[in-house]
Amino acid sequence: MRQTVHTRKEDCTGCGACVSICPKGAIAMKPDEEGFLYPAVDEKLCVGCDVCEKRCPAGAIPKEKKPHIVGAQVRDEALRRASSSGGVFTALARQTLARGGAVFGAAFDENMHVEHIGAIDEAEIGMMRGSKYVQSDAADAIANAAGLLARGIPVMFSGTPCQIAGLLAKVGGKYGELLLTVDFVCHGVPSPGVFESYIKALEKDAGKRVTGYTFRDKRLGWKNFSAVATFEDGSEHAGTQTTDPYLYGFLQNLYLRPSCVHCDALRGNHHAADITLADLWGAQEICPERDDDTGLSLVMINTQRGREAMKAIDNRVTTFPVKDVKPLLRFNPSIEKPASAHEKRAAFFKYYAKNGFDGAHVMKLLSGPGKAERMLKRAAHLPAGAMRRIRALIKK
Ligand SMILES: Cc1cc2nc3c(=O)[nH]c(=O)nc-3n(C[C@H](O)[C@H](O)[C@H](O)COP(=O)(O)OP(=O)(O)OC[C@H]3O[C@@H](n4cnc5c(N)ncnc54)[C@H](O)[C@@H]3O)c2cc1C
Ligand code: SF4
Ligand code: SF4
Incomplete structure (x- = not known):
C-alpha cells in the first residue's frame, strides 16, 4: 500500500x-x-x-474573491503593542469566546515547540497572540475543530493560508456562521527543527533555559521589530532583523519549507479564509496620519461571513478604507507572490545536518557575496553598455 x-x-x-x-x-x-x-x-x-x-488541498486554487480591504487597529493600545500588527486577531477571538465558541491558533508549548491549540478562555488566547516564525503543527487542531463543529459549537480557526485550506478540506464548506476562518498574508514558514536547534544553542550559550520567545517585540517600534528570548531567570536575549541570526535567516528565506516557494495558489484574491490579516507595511506612505508605530493591520474581508465578524467587533477596532492597493504590493510583496529560496539554502542545510543551528555560520553565509554581486564581479571586464544592461537586469 x-x-x-x-x-x-x-x-x-x-x-x-x-x-x-x-x-x-x-x-x-x-x-x-x-x-x-x-x-x-x-x-x-x-x-x-x-x-x-x-x-489533499495542496495546489488547489480557492475560488476568486472580491475582498473589501481596510486598515485597522484595536483601540486598546496595550493590546496593539502585544500583537504583531494591529491586534485584529485578538478582537475576533474574543468575539468568538463571547459567542460560546472555541478559537484555534498557534502557541508555544512548555518545550518551546509551536503547535495549534484550542482556546476557550482569555489566557489561552494570550498564548496565541503574536506571530511565530516557525511552522506550527496543526494536525490535531484540525481534527479537534472538526469535532466541535460537528457538535454545533462555534469555531474560529486562525492559521496559515494552507492550514485553512487543510481545515476546509477536512470539514467541507457546510458550517455557515458556525465557522470563522482567519489566515494571513504569508511569507512562508521556517523549519521547526531549525528553530528547536536555535533555542538549544541559545540555552547552551547562556547556561539557562529559554521559557518565552517573541518574534515581534515592539519596544523598538512596529516597523523596526526585534526578536526577544526570555530565560527562566527573567533575563533576555534580544536581536533585530539584521543582528539575530534566526530572524535574519527567516527573512532571507534560508530555511523556508520547500512548498512555500511554490505557493502561488493562496494569494491575492484567492484566499480560502473569510478574513486575511497582514501588516499594513508602507503605512508611512499610504496613511501617515494613522501610523503611530504601535501597529496597523491590513484586513482583507473576503466573504459575507468575514463581513459579519468584522461588524461584530467594530466597537473595539478602528477601521479606515485603503483605496490604492499598488503601494501595498510594493511594501508587502507576499500579498501577491511567494518568496524565493535563498541561493545558500542547500549550503545551510548541509552544514546544519552535521552541526545543528550555528548563528555565526548563518551570519557568515548571509554576508558572503550573493548572486548579484558575483554577476557584477564577473562582468567587470565587459564594455560599459553590457555592464549597464546587467545592472538593470539585477534591479528588476
Ligand atoms: C510565518 C508568518 C509569516 C507571515 N508573513 C507575513 C507577510 O509576509 N506579510 C504580512 O503582512 N504579514 C505576515 N504575517 C502576518 C502578521 O505577522 C500578523 O500575524 C497578522 O497581521 C496578524 O496580526 P494581529 O496583530 O492581528 O494578531 P497577532 O496576535 O499578532 O496574530 C496572531 C495570530 O497568528 C497566528 N499565528 C502565529 N504564528 C503562527 C504560525 N507559525 N502558524 C500559523 N498561525 C500562526 C496565531 O494563531 C494567531 O491567530 C505572517 C505571520 C506568520 C506567522
Ligand atoms: S499534510 Fe496537507 S498538504 Fe501534505 S499531504 Fe497531508 S493534506 Fe496534503
Ligand atoms: S507560504 Fe504557502 S505553503 Fe508556505 S506556509 Fe504560507 S500558505 Fe503554507
Whole structure:
C-alpha cells in the first residue's frame, strides 16, 4: 500500500489535514532531515482508498474573491503593542469566546515547540497572540475543530493560508456562521527543527533555559521589530532583523519549507479564509496620519461571513478604507507572490545536518557575496553598455 500521500514532496504544505481525513488512522506527521513535518503512511494500516490524496488541498486554487480591504487597529493600545500588527486577531477571538465558541491558533508549548491549540478562555488566547516564525503543527487542531463543529459549537480557526485550506478540506464548506476562518498574508514558514536547534544553542550559550520567545517585540517600534528570548531567570536575549541570526535567516528565506516557494495558489484574491490579516507595511506612505508605530493591520474581508465578524467587533477596532492597493504590493510583496529560496539554502542545510543551528555560520553565509554581486564581479571586464544592461537586469 501507500508510503506517502504525495509523490512530489515539495507539493505538501504540511497542513496535517490528511492525518484526520484518513479513515483508518494510518497517517502520522514525522519530521524529515530538514526538520519539517510530512505525512508518513503506515503501510500495514493503509487500505489503498486514496482518500488522503483525493482530498489533499495542496495546489488547489480557492475560488476568486472580491475582498473589501481596510486598515485597522484595536483601540486598546496595550493590546496593539502585544500583537504583531494591529491586534485584529485578538478582537475576533474574543468575539468568538463571547459567542460560546472555541478559537484555534498557534502557541508555544512548555518545550518551546509551536503547535495549534484550542482556546476557550482569555489566557489561552494570550498564548496565541503574536506571530511565530516557525511552522506550527496543526494536525490535531484540525481534527479537534472538526469535532466541535460537528457538535454545533462555534469555531474560529486562525492559521496559515494552507492550514485553512487543510481545515476546509477536512470539514467541507457546510458550517455557515458556525465557522470563522482567519489566515494571513504569508511569507512562508521556517523549519521547526531549525528553530528547536536555535533555542538549544541559545540555552547552551547562556547556561539557562529559554521559557518565552517573541518574534515581534515592539519596544523598538512596529516597523523596526526585534526578536526577544526570555530565560527562566527573567533575563533576555534580544536581536533585530539584521543582528539575530534566526530572524535574519527567516527573512532571507534560508530555511523556508520547500512548498512555500511554490505557493502561488493562496494569494491575492484567492484566499480560502473569510478574513486575511497582514501588516499594513508602507503605512508611512499610504496613511501617515494613522501610523503611530504601535501597529496597523491590513484586513482583507473576503466573504459575507468575514463581513459579519468584522461588524461584530467594530466597537473595539478602528477601521479606515485603503483605496490604492499598488503601494501595498510594493511594501508587502507576499500579498501577491511567494518568496524565493535563498541561493545558500542547500549550503545551510548541509552544514546544519552535521552541526545543528550555528548563528555565526548563518551570519557568515548571509554576508558572503550573493548572486548579484558575483554577476557584477564577473562582468567587470565587459564594455560599459553590457555592464549597464546587467545592472538593470539585477534591479528588476
Ligand atoms: C510565518 C508568518 C509569516 C507571515 N508573513 C507575513 C507577510 O509576509 N506579510 C504580512 O503582512 N504579514 C505576515 N504575517 C502576518 C502578521 O505577522 C500578523 O500575524 C497578522 O497581521 C496578524 O496580526 P494581529 O496583530 O492581528 O494578531 P497577532 O496576535 O499578532 O496574530 C496572531 C495570530 O497568528 C497566528 N499565528 C502565529 N504564528 C503562527 C504560525 N507559525 N502558524 C500559523 N498561525 C500562526 C496565531 O494563531 C494567531 O491567530 C505572517 C505571520 C506568520 C506567522
Ligand atoms: S493534506 Fe496537507 S499534510 Fe497531508 S499531504 Fe496534503 S498538504 Fe501534505
Ligand atoms: S507560504 Fe504557502 S505553503 Fe508556505 S506556509 Fe504560507 S500558505 Fe503554507
